[in-house]
Amino acid sequence: MTDIQVQAPHTLRSLQEMLGLSRSAISGLIANGFVQPARGPRNEYRFSFRDVVLLRTAHDLQAADIPTRKILRALQRLKATLPSELPLTGLRITAVGSTIAVRERDSQWEAESGQLLMDFEVAATRGSVAFVEHLQNEDAIPPPSAQTSADAWFAQGEELEPRDIQAAEAAYRKALAMAPDFSDAYLNLGAILCESGRQEEAAALYDAALGQRPDVALLHFNRAVALEDLGRLPEALEGYEQCLRIDSTIGDAHFNAARLHDHLGHRREAIRHFSAYRRLQK
Structure with missing residues (x-):
């Protein structure tokens, strides 16, 4: 060759x-x-x-x-x-209606005109972690008290994320203190840590989460993203594979596994995952 x-x-x-x-x-x-x-x-x-x-x-x-x-x-x-x-493939590029939108860190703009865009959600690509969907009605969530349930602290964290990320992090941590097996709180908290460059903390958090809920595919996926950002590629690849053993329909896990297999020289495995990714896009 x-x-x-x-x-x-x-x-x-x-x-x-x-x-x-x-x-x-x-x-x-x-x-x-x-x-x-x-x-x-x-x-x-x-x-x-x-x-x-x-x-x-x-x-x-x-x-x-x-x-x-x-x-x-x-x-x-x-x-x-x-x-x-800045590599073109390092950006998040997605369709928002008929518009091609680009997001790079905290900026987002319309690709053809360069016009800045207001809040929209961008589809996950390599390097992104999965958030649980945000609640839309901010007025429906009262501020939690010390006696509030873990569910209410989680809802408060979701409500706070768009405008106060530190308060949202604190709310998710309170939810987990009350319910150590609350997988959605782990997902959102870990995603906050990854998005703020705290991958070591995120990986440790996901390790704790999987000790409680090893059956949740997205926990394995998000942990793999954090490990990949830390350069721990074999562990990240195993995380994507474990995610797919639990739920084989997660397209980004197939894509990320294909990319790592390709990087490591595993051509057959890369093609297998690419093919699975393609089938899921139809």
């Missing part, structure tokens, strides 16, 4: 099989410079995993019925306006 085949192991055919993208869509992305595949011994295209991640983003946008031309136009603007050191 040549160096090119090691660094860029995916062919055009295997890419189509994994992601379900048409040859013309891939060709359009190449022509516009959004992916720059290498050339193999027979001058064939060879794709790195970074290319796969970018093309997966395009695939997800197509699945949201965004026209290919609009995807290319949005990505072209992104490439022209973002700092060169």
Whole structure:
């Protein structure tokens, strides 16, 4: 196997099989410079995993019925306006109605115009952890008292997250002090820790959570994300696999497992998980 085949192991055919993208869509992305595949011994295209991640983003946008031309136009603007050191695949890109929205840390904007957008939820991608869905009616949740139940502290944490993350963290911790097996509180608290760069704390929290609730797939998934951010890749991969043993329908776990298998040189396992991810997107 040549160096090119090691660094860029995916062919055009295997890419189509994994992601379900048409040859013309891939060709359009190449022509516009959004992916720059290498050339193999027979001058064939060879794709790195970074290319796969970018093309997966395009695939997800197509699945949201965004026209290919609009995807290319949005990505072209992104490439022209973002700092060169910021990888395009490190962003969260999703469809909000007919708009392609981009989120990078605390900023979020419309990809084609560059206009800033107000609060919206962004679909999970690599590096994201799963939150339990926020409650929408803020007025329905009274401030908890010392005698309040764990459920009420959890609800208070959800209500506080958009405007006071420290108070939300404290509320989730109070819920867990009352109910040490409260999996949703672990999920939301751990997600807060990860989003604020406290992955070591998050991993320890998820270890404690799994001691109480080893049957919750999303706890394994979120723990794996934290471990991956810490560079503990074999442990992270096992976490994604355990998540899928409990619930094989979690698409992002398949995608993340495929990415790590690919990084570790496990081509067959990577393709198996990519194929499962693709089936779940149909």
